[in-house]
Amino acid sequence: MKPLIHAAFAAVLLAILTSVACLPGSEAFAAAVNDPQQALAIENVTVVTMTDQQPIKDATVLIRGGRIEAIAPATAATVTPDMRRINGRGKWLMPGLTDMHVHLENIRMLRLLLNKPDIPASALSNDDVFLPYVANGVLQVLDLQGMSETIGQRVEIEAGRVVGPRILAAAMIDGSQPIWPVGMTRVAATPEAGRQAVRDAAAENYDAIKVYSRLNIETLEAIVDEARMLKLSVIGHLPGRESGRIAEVLRPGFGMVAHAEEFALHTREPSFDAIPQYVELMKRNGAWLTATLSLDERLLEQISDPDSLRTRSELRALHPMWREVVVNHNPYIASASAERIAALQKIVEFNRELVGAFVAAGVPVVAGTDAPVPGIVPGFSIHDELAALVRAGMTHRQALEAATRLPCEWLGVLSDRGTVEPGKQADLLLLEADPLKNVSNARRISAVILGGRYLPRQTLDERMGELMQK
Numbered sequence: 001m002k003p004l005i006h007a008a009f010a011a012v013l014l015a016i017l018t019s020v021a022c023l024p025g026s027e028a029f030a031a032a033v034n035d036p037q038q039a040l041a042i043e044n045v046t047v048v049t050m051t052d053q054q055p056i057k058d059a060t061v062l063i064r065g066g067r068i069e070a071i072a073p074a075t076a077a078t079v080t081p082d083m084r085r086i087n088g089r090g091k092w093l094m095p096g097l098t099d100m101h102v103h104l105e106n107i108r109m110l111r112l113l114l115n116k117p118d119i120p121a122s123a124l125s126n127d128d129v130f131l132p133y134v135a136n137g138v139l140q141v142l143d144l145q146g147m148s149e150t151i152g153q154r155v156e157i158e159a160g161r162v163v164g165p166r167i168l169a170a171a172m173i174d175g176s177q178p179i180w181p182v183g184m185t186r187v188a189a190t191p192e193a194g195r196q197a198v199r200d201a202a203a204e205n206y207d208a209i210k211v212y213s214r215l216n217i218e219t220l221e222a223i224v225d226e227a228r229m230l231k232l233s234v235i236g237h238l239p240g241r242e243s244g245r246i247a248e249v250l251r252p253g254f255g256m257v258a259h260a261e262e263f264a265l266h267t268r269e270p271s272f273d274a275i276p277q278y279v280e281l282m283k284r285n286g287a288w289l290t291a292t293l294s295l296d297e298r299l300l301e302q303i304s305d306p307d308s309l310r311t312r313s314e315l316r317a318l319h320p321m322w323r324e325v326v327v328n329h330n331p332y333i334a335s336a337s338a339e340r341i342a343a344l345q346k347i348v349e350f351n352r353e354l355v356g357a358f359v360a361a362g363v364p365v366v367a368g369t370d371a372p373v374p375g376i377v378p379g380f381s382i383h384d385e386l387a388a389l390v391r392a393g394m395t396h397r398q399a400l401e402a403a404t405r406l407p408c409e410w411l412g413v414l415s416d417r418g419t420v421e422p423g424k425q426a427d428l429l430l431l432e433a434d435p436l437k438n439v440s441n442a443r444r445i446s447a448v449i450l451g452g453r454y455l456p457r458q459t460l461d462e463r464m465g466e467l468m469q470k
């Protein structure tokens with residue numbers, strides 16, 4: 001998450017929050033969608049497998065027990081009487097999307113960010129947190145600031161009590177004087193403290209470590225080493241900005257850089273001349289990039305034109321307390337200036353060139369958005385990011401890979417999901433148009449299938465309608 005301006009927040013928000021009503025949850029949603037044990041047959045559909053092979057035309061995809069049982073020519077498929085038949089004619093079936101950089105909201109996060117410890121627990125429901133992801137086809141997320149609550153949210157989803165994306169969680173570790181409040185981040189000022197923070201995260205069932213900006217390089221080194229021994233991936237910011245020590249920071253075992261802008265910010269001014277060196281370092285270390293291109297584009301948009309936030313209807317999907325901050329007390333707008341706009345413009349240009357160079361050189365780049373940083377709306381934002389990746393030089397197919405197969409490969413779950421193949425989780429999107437032709441067609445969702453549960457557009461729209469009334 002991009003640092004916000006805490007002090008400015010606290011004063012302004014106290015006044016707002018007293019007027020916001022509690023939000024009842026909608027536990028009914030989990031009950032309203034079909035039973036995951038209901039077998040499905042999606043007939044006469046074009047399957048965008050996201051494996052090496054070409055799309056399979058006029059296929060029937062059989063789903064049973066939450067997994068893909070078979071993909072057969074429509075004329076040869078054995079549809080049994082217990083299967084619910086879905087007409088896929090004129091539609092495309094692709095894997096669900098992954099957002100590799102999110103911060104799932106929970107009540108403690110709201111209380112900490114808004115500096116309001118007495119927001120009642122009932123003010124936030126997990127259904128509302130997850131719905132915009134699912135309704136937009138994001139069926140898996142990597143939470144880059146995992147909290148105890150995030151691990152709890154994962155348990156709720158896996159138990160089937162709430163409908164939500166598959167969650168993988170990284171525990172954030174920052175240096176002394178952390179940017180985020182403790183509770184959202186762990187603190188390690190020394191190599192030994194860094195090692196212990198990694199051991200804690202492993203014991204608490206995290207999947208990865210998020211390294212953050214204020215770590216000293218010696219502590220970072222210890223964290224990366226400990227994570228390697230405990231088989232946790234390392235993703236994060238590049239500490240040591242303006243230190244000139246990037247080759248020590250981006251070291252073997254640093255698995256993924258969390259933003260393109262980390263490279264822009266590594267030098268006092270974005271250094272276009274250093275891009276070949278960055279390509280070389282990434283290749284040498286086998287590191288990947290989560291680009292978050294749309295993050296900086298949206299920040300630039302909102303500080304250049306604050307009214308743009310009033311015309312974007314998808315902001316209605318944000319929690320009302322957070323939306324109030326984003327629209328009326330936006331810390332980026334409060335701190336905007338002509339210099340800031342010019343600097344961000346340069347970062348946006350740099351990011352695009354960096355990602356273009358990485359893609360051309362074969363450095364894997366995946367899709368992540370940093371939702372819900374102001375202006376970045378959960379679920380909706382993945383589609384902005386896919387469009388931005390294409391503008392930076394990816395083909396439409398590469399952009400789809402960046403949000404399906406590749407994230408699953410990096411996360412180590414590709415044998416379970418990320419492509420449309422027999423045996424894999426039935427985490428799928430049924431689309432009205434061909435996403436390989438234009439990645440924006442991934443927005444045109446006719447139905448979401450999540451672990452075998454069939455959620456037609458109408459059901460998703462009804463629930464989104466309720467959410468966006470709040």
Ligand SMILES: [Zn+2]
Nearest residue numbers: 001002144370
């Ligand atoms: Zn983030």
